[in-house]
Amino acid sequence: MTTKMNVGIAFIEQKRLLIDHLLDKYLPAIDIYPNILHEAMRYSVLAGGKRIRPILALTTYELFGGKDENKINLAAVALEFVHTYSLIHDDLPCMDDDDLRRGMPTLHKKYDEATAVLAGDALHDLAFSLISQTGSAETVRELADAIGTFGMIGGQVADVEAEGKHIELQQVLYIHSHKTGALIRACIRIGAILAGIEGPVYDRLSLYGEKIGLAFQIIDDILDIKGDQKKLGKMVGSDCKNKKATYPGITGLKQAQEDADKLIDEAVAIAEEFGFADNHLKTIAYYIGQREY
Amino acid sequence: MTTKMNVGIAFIEQKRLLIDHLLDKYLPAIDIYPNILHEAMRYSVLAGGKRIRPILALTTYELFGGKDENKINLAAVALEFVHTYSLIHDDLPCMDDDDLRRGMPTLHKKYDEATAVLAGDALHDLAFSLISQTGSAETVRELADAIGTFGMIGGQVADVEAEGKHIELQQVLYIHSHKTGALIRACIRIGAILAGIEGPVYDRLSLYGEKIGLAFQIIDDILDIKGDQKKLGKMVGSDCKNKKATYPGITGLKQAQEDADKLIDEAVAIAEEFGFADNHLKTIAYYIGQREY
Numbered sequence: 001m002t003t004k005m006n007v008g009i010a011f012i013e014q015k016r017l018l019i020d021h022l023l024d025k026y027l028p029a030i031d032i033y034p035n036i037l038h039e040a041m042r043y044s045v046l047a048g049g050k051r052i053r054p055i056l057a058l059t060t061y062e063l064f065g066g067k068d069e070n071k072i073n074l075a076a077v078a079l080e081f082v083h084t085y086s087l088i089h090d091d092l093p094c095m096d097d098d099d100l101r102r103g104m105p106t107l108h109k110k111y112d113e114a115t116a117v118l119a120g121d122a123l124h125d126l127a128f129s130l131i132s133q134t135g136s137a138e139t140v141r142e143l144a145d146a147i148g149t150f151g152m153i154g155g156q157v158a159d160v161e162a163e164g165k166h167i168e169l170q171q172v173l174y175i176h177s178h179k180t181g182a183l184i185r186a187c188i189r190i191g192a193i194l195a196g197i198e199g200p201v202y203d204r205l206s207l208y209g210e211k212i213g214l215a216f217q218i219i220d221d222i223l224d225i226k227g228d229q230k231k232l233g234k235m236v237g238s239d240c241k242n243k244k245a246t247y248p249g250i251t252g253l254k255q256a257q258e259d260a261d262k263l264i265d266e267a268v269a270i271a272e273e274f275g276f277a278d279n280h281l282k283t284i285a286y287y288i289g290q291r292e293y
Numbered sequence: 294m295t296t297k298m299n300v301g302i303a304f305i306e307q308k309r310l311l312i313d314h315l316l317d318k319y320l321p322a323i324d325i326y327p328n329i330l331h332e333a334m335r336y337s338v339l340a341g342g343k344r345i346r347p348i349l350a351l352t353t354y355e356l357f358g359g360k361d362e363n364k365i366n367l368a369a370v371a372l373e374f375v376h377t378y379s380l381i382h383d384d385l386p387c388m389d390d391d392d393l394r395r396g397m398p399t400l401h402k403k404y405d406e407a408t409a410v411l412a413g414d415a416l417h418d419l420a421f422s423l424i425s426q427t428g429s430a431e432t433v434r435e436l437a438d439a440i441g442t443f444g445m446i447g448g449q450v451a452d453v454e455a456e457g458k459h460i461e462l463q464q465v466l467y468i469h470s471h472k473t474g475a476l477i478r479a480c481i482r483i484g485a486i487l488a489g490i491e492g493p494v495y496d497r498l499s500l501y502g503e504k505i506g507l508a509f510q511i512i513d514d515i516l517d518i519k520g521d522q523k524k525l526g527k528m529v530g531s532d533c534k535n536k537k538a539t540y541p542g543i544t545g546l547k548q549a550q551e552d553a554d555k556l557i558d559e560a561v562a563i564a565e566e567f568g569f570a571d572n573h574l575k576t577i578a579y580y581i582g583q584r585e586y
Contacts, residue, residue, distance in 0.1 A: 028442055034442055034451065036454075037446065038442065089410055092407075094406035094407045094410060095407050113387035114387045117410065118382075118446055118449065118450060121382060121413075121417065122441055122446050125440055125441045125442075126441055128436075129434055129437035129438050132425075132431075132434040132437060133434060135430050137429060137433065140422075140425035140430065141425040144425060148415055148418045148419055148422060149321055149331065149334075153327075153330065153411055153415050154327050154330075157411060160407060161327075
């Protein structure tokens with residue numbers, strides 16, 4: 001298992017470096033007007049991150065025989081830009097009001113609120129310009145629908161509404177599957193669409209995307225609570241950071257971990273159905289399931 | 294002239310009613326979750342407006358032989374959604390901090406800032422979902438590039454930077470051609486692309502779009518100043534509303550009106566090149582040039 005894992009990490013790390021290079025390439029240069037905005041966009045996008053979304057799109061595309069590097073690179077970069085735009089707007093004072101992200105000042109702290117709103121808008125927009133350059137209007141629609149009011153934004157509204165309230169597991173599942181899950185599933189689907197995959201295989205890939213998307217968010221919640229426990233000595237399931245609705249806040253940590261493990265196992269089983277020898281979707285599922293290493 | 298004008302107004306009014314109907318049709322219903330957001334999106338989009346952008350797209354498409362109503366309707370609605378999204382974000386406290394729009398409370402006043410940011414994001418996004426459903430990735434790119442950092446957002450940044458400063462006509466032209474002009478030109482171009490127009494005719498249509506776009510904004514500035522004069526007895530060219538950079542603020546009202554008239558004449562001349570008997574692009578140019586009636 002350890003050797004396999006190391007190979008897996010090496011593969012993911014290699015993809016991550018490629019994505020970082022591509023993000024830099026497709027971001028507008030700082031010496032082009034409006035310089036301040038391009039600087040702000042670069043600050044947020046290049047602040048680091050696992051780049052799991054573009055890696056999912058790239059991996060799916062390659063695994064299913066996609067050969068046009070330029071096309072999938074455009075889509076991959078668009079997916080990370082959309083993710084960054086959502087973080088910038090989420091951090092705003094009128095939303096989560098966060099001062100730090102990845103240990104650095106959030107964009108509205110580093111610059112100001114107007115710059116943060118506009119830089120988010122600009123990344124949102126640039127994402128659509130880039131993905132349209134794949135020539136596939138279908139991928140544009142997949143992306144737009146995944147992050148609209150029936151996807152990511154719907155989840156964000158539900159999240160804000162749930163703050164500080166007693167909620168049921170059903171609502172947490174809604175929030176997670178929309179706020180995080182929809183975009184992660186879209187990454188897989190966009191890779192598949194560009195590789196020409198449709199029908200039952202497309203549907204199984206979608207299900208794989210749903211499972212890792214939910215597992216990803218549950219594990220994120222678990223790590224948040226563990227981090228809080230370490231830092232603040234908080235009780236499990238008590239008021240978590242920002243009084244946000246969390247999965248383990250309802251089920252408890254142990255059950256949450258078991259549910260995440262089950263989702264990863266199910267995702268791995270789907271990945272195995274495809275019958276590839278070198279199955280990177282399996283690797284990524286394991287990676288998401290154990291992303292603390 | 295008067296009869297022609299009346300026919301023109303009737304044509305524009307008829308199109309405006311169609312657009313209002315389509316906007317309502319493509320906006321998510323209030324009884325679907327997230328209800329509050331759909332309510333907010335509807336509040337802003339259905340608050341009225343000249344609908345000049347979608348009318349331009351529809352008119353260009355029809356004039357050049359486009360026959361697929363559904364396709365052009367999707368694009369037309371997308372263009373108005375993008376316009377509304379830009380107004381919602383422009384009105385935010387961290388941007389222009391406006392309390393009223395079209396005589397009604399701005400969205401963040403009616404609801405709150407978080408809802409306004411998200412409703413703007415959601416309209417921005419829904420616009421791309423709809424325009425992607427035309428099947429033309431080229432129109433998606435045209436729209437995205439028109440409203441990104443080298444288009445509308447670039448103009449918005451320049452506008453904010455110019456506030457309260459002494460600026461030259463060159464800068465006002467940059468602001469106007471980007472903040473307003475780029476989207477207006479995109480309306481014409483998207484209508485043309487969907488109608489299958491390319492080459493020299495496409496280029497002339499683009500130029501028509503640039504001319505009416507700039508005229509539109511100069512006249513908007515003139516009307517603003519005249520409104521201010523009436524209301525506040527202000528001197529022409531003195532500190533206009535919000536200390537914004539305006540065209541007549543630099544050239545004076547008389548020169549601004551002459552320049553706008555010249556742009557309209559040039560746009561009309563381009564429209565005449567196309568040789569249509571019933572030339573609605575000419576009608577729209579006149580309408581923009583004299584939109585007080």
